Structures are given as structure tokens and as C-alpha cells.
Amino acid sequence: KKTFNIAVIAGDGIGKEVMPEGLRVLDAAAKRFGIALQYTHIEWASCDYYAAHGKMMPDDWKAQLSRMDAIYFGAIGWPDKVPDHISLWGSLLKFRREFDQYINLRPARLFEGVPCPLANRKAGDIDFMIVRENTEGEYTAVGGVMYEGTEREVVLQQAVFSRHGTDRVLKFAFDLARQRERKHVTVATKSNGIAVSMPWWDGRAAEIAAGFKDVTWDKQHIDALTARFVLQPQRFDVVVASNLFGDILSDLGPACTGTLGLAPSANLNPERKFPSLFEPVHGSAPDIYGRNIANPIGMIWSGALMLDFLDQSGTAGRQAHDAILAAIQQVLHDGPHTADLGGKASTTELGKAIAAAV
Amino acid sequence: KKTFNIAVIAGDGIGKEVMPEGLRVLDAAAKRFGIALQYTHIEWASCDYYAAHGKMMPDDWKAQLSRMDAIYFGAIGWPDKVPDHISLWGSLLKFRREFDQYINLRPARLFEGVPCPLANRKAGDIDFMIVRENTEGEYTAVGGVMYEGTEREVVLQQAVFSRHGTDRVLKFAFDLARQRERKHVTVATKSNGIAVSMPWWDGRAAEIAAGFKDVTWDKQHIDALTARFVLQPQRFDVVVASNLFGDILSDLGPACTGTLGLAPSANLNPERKFPSLFEPVHGSAPDIYGRNIANPIGMIWSGALMLDFLDQSGTAGRQAHDAILAAIQQVLHDGPHTADLGGKASTTELGKAIAAAV
Numbered sequence A, B: 001k002k003t004f005n006i007a008v009i010a011g012d013g014i015g016k017e018v019m020p021e022g023l024r025v026l027d028a029a030a031k032r033f034g035i036a037l038q039y040t041h042i043e044w045a046s047c048d049y050y051a052a053h054g055k056m057m058p059d060d061w062k063a064q065l066s067r068m069d070a071i072y073f074g075a076i077g078w079p080d081k082v083p084d085h086i087s088l089w090g091s092l093l094k095f096r097r098e099f100d101q102y103i104n105l106r107p108a109r110l111f112e113g114v115p116c117p118l119a120n121r122k123a124g125d126i127d128f129m130i131v132r133e134n135t136e137g138e139y140t141a142v143g144g145v146m147y148e149g150t151e152r153e154v155v156l157q158q159a160v161f162s163r164h165g166t167d168r169v170l171k172f173a174f175d176l177a178r179q180r181e182r183k184h185v186t187v188a189t190k191s192n193g194i195a196v197s198m199p200w201w202d203g204r205a206a207e208i209a210a211g212f213k214d215v216t217w218d219k220q221h222i223d224a225l226t227a228r229f230v231l232q233p234q235r236f237d238v239v240v241a242s243n244l245f246g247d248i249l250s251d252l253g254p255a256c257t258g259t260l261g262l263a264p265s266a267n268l269n270p271e272r273k274f275p276s277l278f279e280p281v282h283g284s285a286p287d288i289y290g291r292n293i294a295n296p297i298g299m300i301w302s303g304a305l306m307l308d309f310l311d312q313s314g315t316a317g318r319q320a321h322d323a324i325l326a327a328i329q330q331v332l333h334d335g336p337h338t339a340d341l342g343g344k345a346s347t348t349e350l351g352k353a354i355a356a357a358v
């Protein structure tokens, strides 16, 4: 039986608080379904490491992580110690790129027991999947400052889209929609304003869509799309978006379902050439760190996605995933609840309750 | 007494339906407060004009519009006839740039009588102002396609930020906050992901903020910010953002207050060297055009902003603005309502009701 090697990177802030609960639930599920997990706890890739070493990671980070089957990741960032673009480009964004995790999968789903910030929505009304491009697009360090330090200062920021990178994420989204009941893809764009890349992106979408006759699709400008997330969230099935637009939609979508604390994500290299990475959508939240009140469900659900992805052979991974999700749903329904959902339970209590339910 | 020359551009789709109601209410307010308005109706700057002439506007458009005191603008775009980037870059986006309308002011406010899509929010809870940079940033036609038509195709899309353009919009926002009760500015950013322009933008914000000791401020990444619009909209006072982020936030903000149909905007050249432009936030909405059901309030409120901006000397402009806003509030409260607010009234009925209330 294969043992899966998992790199465990808690990172900064509440990443350190939610990670133990993620592991607690993973252990419970692994035990129940006979999955063998081997953890390697990694202390680098954190702002504390940066403070001590002047860099986010050791030089051989890639060799160390390449040996792993997956990376289980908390959150990184502590802007008072390290500017965000340095900590993130020095860790998470490097993983996504150098391990070619070009799909960032992020579900938005409204559960029973979670007060919805939208009026008159009940569990089941919101249930869609955001497929975010995760390696290129608007996220680049390409560009520079001209006439620096003068009144005439001009900053150029390059976005870079490749056909290779665009087609594969579009295809993934259409493929995913094909497996779902409603079989609909919404393509985020902004071709009326962003005049080079986005009209081209629309063209790629039309060409890929033509290969999926059984999937319906439409195209919406990102501004109108954010409005529709609030006004008609029941309309969405699969939403595919560029790196930046996907980033925005995958905070907004989960917010519309109650709290960012629930939202998981899977940063996938579908070919399994490199380890994939599983992390909650929320960040390190320095403002609430240290009080043990963070909601660990995003971390725990990310663990479920990891088990499902890792185990290709049999059914154990999928069963473990479903059991964890059922446990999450049970605890959301019956309590205990963390502060973001109006409860008083600690991070630890929630983790224990979900592990027990598994 | 000065007569204000107004260029009236209805544009496409529901722009043509809401414009007459905007003018109806403007006329009523102008009459009551003794403001002299002279309209010049312009048929170009529409997709129909494009269909006939192969361009959106005649070559002397700038000379024609430069003579005007303001542009009262409906909506442009009809993607089945003309791709959006052609129609918009050939009209609205040219006006914003060539007339240096570098401030796009967009209020988000929850009124009585408007069903809020957010749970448990009442009139008064949401009342903030979005200040959007309107001439540069992510909206450019700078860039190009390399290896065109091949598998290796790569698209470069340049964003361009100037210190001149950035500082002036930040200053405008801080100045505006200073005049408001809460005196707080939220600066939208994405410096953790967009690694050249956004860290630089943060630096400009810090420098400008240092000159406004009486104004508090914070900085939020655009992804988290969209989530907070839904989860804690009462927290915002003035939100300042780049062109793209401002575009997104100013659809999302009004959506959180019930409907895009209400939202107005003022594209300002504060120095009055060029005409400013006033338009609803909603677009041309081809899907509902022709049924006379569009909500004209965004158009009407934009007219109120126009009168307020035009009349610098006396108090008539401000009085007219306040009277129109009071009339809007009264009709939102007592009805009639258009379909977007669950009513059955036509665009025309709503315009007449508001004009009568003025």
C-alpha cells in the first residue's frame, strides 16, 4: 500500500492555528479509510523564517518539496514584518508556478446552519465552482518604474497570457462542467476595458467552447459578474477566470456563502508531475491571530480535497473526502460554531468536533 | 444668467430608454430652480452610427464636444453588432481620457423601499463613496500578441500608472473624506500578487495619506475588499481604487444596495478645462432593451450630480440636486417601482413620477 508523503507548511498567523485541526481531521479520516499518510513538517516558508534568514525559503526548497506527493498549506503573510509581495512571491506564488499548479479550484457552497449574508437564500441555493488560472496572467513581477523618484514617475506592469496557459484552464473548466448536472460555464472577462489581453481571451474561450457542444456557456464582464454573485448566485455552475479575476471571485463567492473561513482550495498540477497544494482561501489574518478563534473548516475541507486528489487507484480517497464533508456539514448544522459564524467555540474545539464526527 | 450647454448622448440599448426620463427630470428641476439648460442631441457615439459609418464618432467629435459644459450620457455597447472594446474605446473611454475626466465618483447608498440583497441591512447602513481613477492604470490598449496564431502565442498587456495620475486621485479621495463625517479612506490594492505596480501604488497612498493627518485610512487587497463589501458594508466611507478595481467595486457596491439601476456616476475633470460626463453605472443591457422596463433612476441621479457640479456660483445647482434626490427617495419609498425592484411600472412612469415629485 502506498504511503503518501505530505509536506506540512503552516506558515504565518492563523495558518499556525488551523493547521493542527486540519491534521487532526486528516488523521481521523486516514485511519478510518486505511490511507497511509507521512507528514514532513516544514518550518521555513514563513515570515519568521524570513526575519531570521533574510529569505522565505532555503535554496534547496524545490528539491525538498519535489519529493512530496502533496503540500498541505496554511497561510502566509505578516505585512508588519515582511511586505506581502516579498513573502508571497517568495513562497506560495513560487510553488504555484514552479510546480505548474495551473488549476486553482475553489468551491462556493451554502450549507445548512451557516447564516447567509444574502437575504432569502437557503442551503442548496448556492453551489458553484470557481476555476482560476493560477500561474500567469495579471500576476507578474514583469515591468518597472521609469523616471523613478520624480514627478514624472511612470510604472509599467505587464500581464502575460499564453495560449498554452489559457487553453488548458478553459478546457479544464468545460470538462468539469460536463461532469456536472447543469453543464454551464461562465467565462469572466473585461474585454470592453482591457483592450489587448481580454478580447484575445474571449477568442480563446469561443474556440475552446466550440469543442464542448454539450456544455452551454456565457461570458460576463468582471464588474457585472461580481454584481451577479450577490444578486443571482443561484445562476452559476462553473466559473472560469484569469488569475486576478479568479482571485477576486473566489473571495467574493465564499463571502456570499457566509464566511471565508469555510472556503478550501486545491492548487492542482493535474498531470501529477509536481506536487499539488491544498490551502484554505483565507489568509494569515494577523488581526485575530493568537486567540484560537479562527475557523479551521477551510483548512479541513482543503485536506478532504487533498485525499480525494491523492488517491487515484481506489475509492478510499473519495470516501474520506465525503466523510469529512459530511462531518463538516453535521457540525455546521449542530454546532459548535466559531466566532465568524456567531458562536463561541475555539479553533481546537471545532477541529475536535469534526474529527469525532469523521 | 449663464446657460449651460449639455451634450446629450443616449447611446445604445436602454440608454435610449432612460435618457428621456433623465431629461424630463432635469427639465423639472431646472424650471423650479431657475437653471438654464440648452441641450444638443447627439446621434453619433452609438453602435448604430458605427454600423452606418464604420466608426463610432465623426472626426471632429472633440471640437464639437469641447464647446459643451457637460456631457449627459446614457450607455454604449451592443456586442452583437460591434465588439465591446471597439465601441467603448471608440467613445466613452476616449471621452474619459481626452477630456481628462480623471475622477469617477460613484456613490453606494441603501435607500428605504429598496429590498436589499444583503440580509438584515436597513436604509442608512450602507452609504459610501467610491473614487475611481478613470484615465490610466489597467485600462490600456498597449501591448500585443507574439507568435500570433500558433500554439506558442503569448499576449502582453501593459498597465500604466503615473505618479501624476495616481497622486491626484488619492488626494481627491482624502479631500473628500475630510469633508465627510467619518473621515476614513480605504485604499484598494493587490500588492501581494501584482508585484510591480501595486507595491508602488501602496507607497503613493502612504505618502499622500501622510498629508491628511485628520483622515484615517487603511489598505485592503481587492479580493478581501469585495468580500467585505458583502459582509461589512457599513464599514466603508470613501473607497479609492485604480481604474479596474474601481470599475469592479462600483458595480458590486451598488449591487449590495439593491440594484445597479439606481447607481449614478460623475466622470469629472475637476479643473473644468474640459466637459465632465455624467452617466448611470449600468450598461446598455441589450437583453431588456425595447420593453421600456429599465430603471431610469441611475440616469436621473446622474443628472442631479451634473447640476450640482455645473453650478459653481450659487446654490441653485445644489438645491436642484437635493430636490431630485428627495424625489428619488420619495418614489423609492412610495412607488411606483420598476421590475428590478419587484414592481410593474415602466421606465416612463417612473420618470414622470420623479419629475412630478420635483
Ligand SMILES: CC(C)[C@H](C(=O)O)[C@@H](O)C(=O)O
Pocket: A192, A193, A223, B077, B088, B093, B247, B281, B283
Ligand atoms: C463599459 C465599460 C468600458 C465601463 C468601464 O469598464 O469603465 C463600464 O463598466 C463603467 O463602469 O463605466
Ligand SMILES: CC(C)[C@H](C(=O)O)[C@@H](O)C(=O)O
Pocket: A077, A088, A247, A281, A283, B192, B193, B223
Ligand atoms: C496571498 C495572495 C497572494 C493569494 C492570491 O492573490 O492568489 C491569495 O489571495 C489567494 O487567493 O490564494
